[in-house]
Amino acid sequence: MPKGVANLIPRRGLWSAGGIFFALLIVPQFAPEFYVYILTLIFVTALLAMSLNLVIGHGGLFQFHHAAFYGVGAYAFALILTKTSLPVWVGFIAGPLTAAVMGLLIGWFCVRLSQLYFGMLQISLGSLIWAIVFRWYKFTGGDDGIHGIPRPSFLSSSNKVYYFVLLIVTFCLIVMYLILKSPFGRTLQAIRDNPQRCEAVGVNVRRHQLMAIVIATSFAGMAGVLFVVLERFVVPDLLFWTLSLEILIMCLLGGWFTFAGPVLGAALIVALRTFVGKYTEYWTLILGIILILLIFFLPEGVMGYFLRISERSR
Amino acid sequence: MPGQSFSFAALGSQFLVGLSRAMILFIVCAGLSFVLGVLRVPNVAHGALYMLGAFSAYTISTRIGGSAGFWLALVLAPWVVALVSLIAERALFCHLYQREHLMLLLFTFALSLILSDLVKFVWGATYRSVLAPSFLKGFVPVFGSPFPRYNFFLLIMGPLVAVGLWLFTNKTRMGKICRAAAVDREMVGALGINVSWVFAAAFVIGCYLAGLGGALVAPTVSVTLGMDHTLIIEAFLIVTIGGLGNIWGALVGSLLFGITQSLGVLFWPQFAIVFPYVAVVIVLLLRPRGLLKSVW
DSSP: OOSOSGGGSOHHHHHHHHHHHHHHHHHHHHSOHHHHHHHHHHHHHHHHHHHHHHHHTSSOOOOOOTHHHHHHHHHHHHHHHHHOOOOHHHHHHHHHHHHHHHHHHHHHHHTTSOHHHHHHHHHHHHHHHHHHHHHOHHHHOGGGOBOOOOOOTTOOSHHHHHHHHHHHHHHHHHHHHHHHHSHHHHHHHHHHHOHHHHHHTTOOHHHHHHHHHHHHHHHHHHHHHHHHHHHOOBOGGGGOHHHHHHHHHHHHHHOTTSSSHHHHHHHHHHHHHHHHTTTOSOHHHHHHHHHHHHHHHOTTHHHHHHHHHHHHHO | OOOOOOOHHHHHHHHHHHHHHHHHHHHHHHHHHHHHHHHOOOOTTHHHHHHHHHHHHHHHHHHHOHHHHHHHHHHHHHHHHHHHHHHHHHHTGGGGTTSOHHHHHHHHHHHHHHHHHHHHHHHOSSOBOOOOOGGGOSEEEETTEEEEHHHHHHHHHHHHHHHHHHHHHHHSHHHHHHHHHHHOHHHHHHTTOOHHHHHHHHHHHHHHHHHHHHHHHGGGSOBOTTHHHHHHHHHHHHHHHHOTTOHHHHHHHHHHHHHHHHHHHHHOGGGTTHHHHHHHHHHHHHOTTOSSOOOO
16 A cells, blocks of 8 residues: 555645646636536546545545435435525535435444445445435435426526536645645544554544544535536436446546545546547446456556656656 | 225235245345355446346247246356356456455456446347246236246245255355355465365356346346346345345345335335335344354
8 A cells, every 4th residue: 555645745736736727717718618517527526536535545444335425415405406495505505414414324333344344334324315315206306306406596607617616626625635634634544554553542443434434425415516506407326326336436547545536537537438428338338448457457546656657757 | 104905915915025026136145145255245246147147048048939948048047147257257356366355346346337238238228028938927816816926936946046055055065165265265275275266166156146046037027237236236235234245144134125125015115115225224223244143
């Protein structure tokens, strides 16, 4: 396992992150609307993948059903906008909050168990949420989902949505970075690398893991809210288990043990799905082959690979 | 809950429906649990292999035709699945055993993605149906309501597979080695047994059971893409509540799952799908490590 996750973002990383951010700020001025849409989708997916990596890459927890929380956030936002007359900002708070409460509930059971049992239990409980959403026609719209969710009035054009999503995602990523750099984040990574030793020096392992889950699920809920802002619909597929595994692939592709890896992974997967999907209906086959190649030849991910190369050349 | 009048007879026949559903679930989950016990990998591709079994059964039975076609499909389709899994295991999967759990899990996910698209490529996205042999068609009155004959066949097959598995794991050398490898793989290796081949055997046996489940379920459902989706989730739940890696736990879990689902239809049809999940949550609240002892 590569050591020192946090020092992988040196000053150079900060400069390139800033550069990318400003480049993204001017993109909508000349790019066609379709590309603006794809970029916005990438931002949303990147936030989701980053939130998963917080627990799975940095926390070492087998968070196998992360999409459940993404879906819960999306549904909470969608239901508040369509079924109640509450102001929009309530929805923006309720999305991450509901997801975090779900994360607390499910995490509370899961952290008691070890590795694989953790993962299996999470799949079980997450699938329970999916089953309820899938069937509760009166409340969640069942397998049809909810369509035509109104956008908040200040997000009238696709460019406005783009900037809004970009700002929120950037803000969330900065917060995540600070969390990972904080004593809490360091402890979390230490628990990943050696739980027994952490226990021995007096760290409350379970509480740290549970807190990490709650933080990660609230970010996932935020990603869900942003998805609804962008797409204006929710379907039960957002909570389905295969999506969880797809996010896992994004983390792997970008690099588990790097900070920004999942962003790159999400960008690559979403872009590939969009452009390969135009030419073939066998996208999952291609995804499967990519995944096998990754497992065999690039287990540290694209970002991890380049960081290793650049480390060596220095 | 909607007040619905139901008789004792309806309860009985619905119970039988659940029991026959549980038999299919048991056959599939026993395979999943076996792989999980020996290899310690949740085989995500299990659902895709089950689907492959159903589609193979369709092709074999329609090519041959008649009841001979059905029986041949029942025998051959699981072997097709076993062969596919053997190739995948020996060509790719066996090189990963030293890696982390997560990589193994993701490999099986890749396998499931590839397999489900290959099924789409070979068979297309249309609905298929497999015909049961004539003496298994039709209905018999049970508790005054018609009960499909084929389900009786399932009620026989389930215990047969259970007995076969018991004989395999307790009476054969291979089965004993598999059980030993599940508990302590280093020790098995130290005794001079090639653990890699034990894993291969366990994986193929597990996948064979997925294929058998698929071939058995084919006449009762429409064989189509996506039939693996809900099954794999149900199978994971059952294996979790049964105790990871415990075949008899898979049996208990399947019975609980199948019967709560079918009885749920009586009480609250709209939410029948939720009943078994609630049962699972209750079990996990009371016994988070599953009903029976996990093998490791």
